[in-house]
Amino acid sequence: MQLAFIGLGKMGYGMVSRLIKGGHNVVVYDVSPEATAKAKQIGAKTTSFLKDAVKNLKGQKIIWLMIPNQFVENTIEKLKPILPKESILIDGGNSHFEISKKRGEDLEKSGIKFLDIGTSGGLRGAEIGYSMMAGGDKGAYDIVEPIIKSLSIEKGYNYFGPYGAGHFVKMVHNAIEYGFMGAMAEGFDLLKRGPYKDLNMLEITRVWNSNSIIKSFLMEIMEQVFSKNKNLGNIPNEIGDSGEGRWSVETALKYNVPFTINTYALFSRYISRDKDKWSNKIQAALRREFGGHTNKERA
Numbered sequence: 001m002q003l004a005f006i007g008l009g010k011m012g013y014g015m016v017s018r019l020i021k022g023g024h025n026v027v028v029y030d031v032s033p034e035a036t037a038k039a040k041q042i043g044a045k046t047t048s049f050l051k052d053a054v055k056n057l058k059g060q061k062i063i064w065l066m067i068p069n070q071f072v073e074n075t076i077e078k079l080k081p082i083l084p085k086e087s088i089l090i091d092g093g094n095s096h097f098e099i100s101k102k103r104g105e106d107l108e109k110s111g112i113k114f115l116d117i118g119t120s121g122g123l124r125g126a127e128i129g130y131s132m133m134a135g136g137d138k139g140a141y142d143i144v145e146p147i148i149k150s151l152s153i154e155k156g157y158n159y160f161g162p163y164g165a166g167h168f169v170k171m172v173h174n175a176i177e178y179g180f181m182g183a184m185a186e187g188f189d190l191l192k193r194g195p196y197k198d199l200n201m202l203e204i205t206r207v208w209n210s211n212s213i214i215k216s217f218l219m220e221i222m223e224q225v226f227s228k229n230k231n232l233g234n235i236p237n238e239i240g241d242s243g244e245g246r247w248s249v250e251t252a253l254k255y256n257v258p259f260t261i262n263t264y265a266l267f268s269r270y271i272s273r274d275k276d277k278w279s280n281k282i283q284a285a286l287r288r289e290f291g292g293h294t295n296k297e298r299a
Helices: 012-021 033-041 050-055 069-082 097-109 122-128 138-151 165-193 201-208 217-228 244-254 260-272 278-291
Strands: 002-006 025-029 062-065 088-091 113-120 130-136 152-159
Touching: 002 012, 002 050, 012 025, 012 033, 012 122, 012 138, 025 033, 025 050, 050 069, 062 069, 062 138, 069 088, 069 097, 088 097, 088 138, 097 113, 097 130, 097 165, 113 122, 113 138, 113 165, 122 278, 130 138, 130 165, 138 152, 165 201, 165 217, 165 244, 165 260, 165 278, 201 217, 217 278, 244 260, 260 278
Parallel strands: 002 025, 002 062, 062 088, 088 113, 130 152
Antiparallel strands: 113 130
16 A cells, blocks of 8 residues: 655654555655655655655555654644545554544544554564554544554554544553553562572573563563663663553543552652662663653653
């Protein structure tokens, strides 16, 4: 299929590379000329202007946005006047699900089909495939499913409901991720500060990743972290957050859902900005390794 892909950051470039390997024709646009030049080297068609990315598409226009949530609204407003009816607009980033619901309803009035697709997999997704959670216009989903399939790991995608459902599922996914990372951080902190000194953290993660109950993608990343930096010496103590954990806590309060573990995991990130703890380095190192996140990111 053919599509325009807007945003070549941490996730975007890897997704474009996977799409091209999957045989799709991809027109890319990014505010960074260096990013578009890099994409051109792997076979993407590049443009210097957003409107040209749309013009270069023949037939039905399919636009995939992979940009920070604070820039989505402005980009959509620029696209609306140049997108013909029946165009498909996809937000693959981490927008708030309630905002995505409103966006879908608004775009529907203009005849534009909207999909909100939560994307997980971090930097390794380009190699092994992403996990994708879709919401929005079901007809649009059926049309672009070959694109989603090319991006995803086997059995790693599905449609979950109307506007906002994809971003809602992804939001809760990220809140659970906060909880997992917090539990891992506290566990490794106990290993380091407990009665047995100089435990080999790398060997512990290797054993745990050998079919133990807590074997996981995050534990595999922890093993990679310790193989590169056993003492986490250059990792700052401050743990960033990009919004989804906070939104999940707010939604849980709205619907009277107990959300204690993941709420504490969010608050522990706030606490990290005032205290010097090795467990904070664990979470900061995990975020850097799987997603390329800087530790000062905020929503």
